Amino acid sequence: MIEFKQINKSYSDGLVLSDINLTVNDGEFITFVGRSGVGKTTIFRLLIGEEKPDSGELIVNGCNVEKLTKSRIPYYRRKLGVVFQDFKLLSRKTVYENVAFTLVVSGASNKKIKELVPQAIGLVGLSGKENRFPHELSGGEQQRCAIARAIVHQPKILIADELTGDLDAIYSWEIMEILLRINKLGNTVLIATHDRDIVNRLNKRVITMENGKVAKDQAVGRYMI
Ligand SMILES: Nc1ncnc2c1ncn2[C@@H]1O[C@H](COP(=O)(O)OP(=O)(O)OP(=O)(O)O)[C@@H](O)[C@H]1O
Ligand SMILES: [Mg+2]
Structure with a gap:
């Protein structure tokens, strides 16, 4: 569970x-x-601990992120x-190596790497392209590779910010x-997007931000800005 409790956050030029x-x-x-600048990315930055709130509590699976x-x-x-x-994919590494990279850095065993990397690559539909380099992939395939890299360690929460910005429909x-x-595998997925068609087609919970606040929170929402 993720809980934002009375979170305030400002940057040098004002409250966001x-x-x-x-x-x-x-x-x-x-x-x-x-709208652009309303604070969607800032919410994600707080979640990953890259920024701290000015006040309030942010609790992710029982962990007070603002106190880390x-x-x-x-x-x-x-x-x-x-x-x-x-x-950013590592341009001199293949799809397989890009996806394996975080596991390697965090000291996972070879056995674990051999099990998890093909699983993640399969889940994003890149099987067969393991040995390609990023420049040999389309924009969409590069994004898939970035998703595989993000999920290879089987996190329960996936955060994707403006993922499809430069892809066609x-x-x-x-x-x-x-x-x-x-998400169907049981994981929480949080995304931010400006893509009206995607939001309306998803039929999922939509949180609309306005003036630094949650203006609407709809269980099955539509894009209304
Ligand atoms: N590191 C920073 N320092 C100062 N101001 C920042 C910083 N990061 C973001 N801001 C400002 O905070 C506000 C919210 O930015 P944020 O990136 O969260 O918006 P957003 O909703 O993700 O916008 P977009 O839809 O364009 O991605 C903006 O006014 C932005 O200029
Ligand atoms: Mg943003």
Whole structure:
């Protein structure tokens, strides 16, 4: 479960999030929408511990994220899968190596790597392309690879910010189908998007942000901005 309790957050030039209260249950699929600059990415940055709130509590599976020390944050992040729009694949590594990389760095055994990497690559539909380099993939395939990398350690929560921004409609929906598949496996999925068609087609919970606040929170929502 994720709980935002009276979260306030400002940057140097003013308040961005004001009194955010939200509860996300395990296994939910939630889309954050709202005008550019409203604070969607900031919510995700708080969640991954990259930014701290000015006040309030942010509790993720019982862990007070705002209280984590810098040295604990890498361990905390292993519970999450994160894909940001500017995801960067390692250009000199293959699909397989890109996906395996975080496992290798975190000291996973070879046995674990051999089990988990093909699973993640299969889940995003990139089987057969393990040996390609990023420049040999389409934009959509690169995003799939970034998703595989984000989920390879089997996090219970996946956060995807503006993933489909530069893909056309068919490829965007294919990416959503992958996220829905990950959600069906019991994982929580949080996304932010400006894509009206995707939001309306998903038929999932939609949180609409306005003026730094949650303006609407609809269990089965539509894009209304
Ligand atoms: N590191 C930062 N320092 C100062 N201001 C920031 C920083 N990051 C974001 N902001 C400001 O905070 C506000 C919220 O930004 P945020 O990136 O969360 O918006 P967003 O809803 O994700 O927008 P978009 O839809 O364009 O991605 C914006 O006004 C932005 O300029
Ligand atoms: Mg953003």
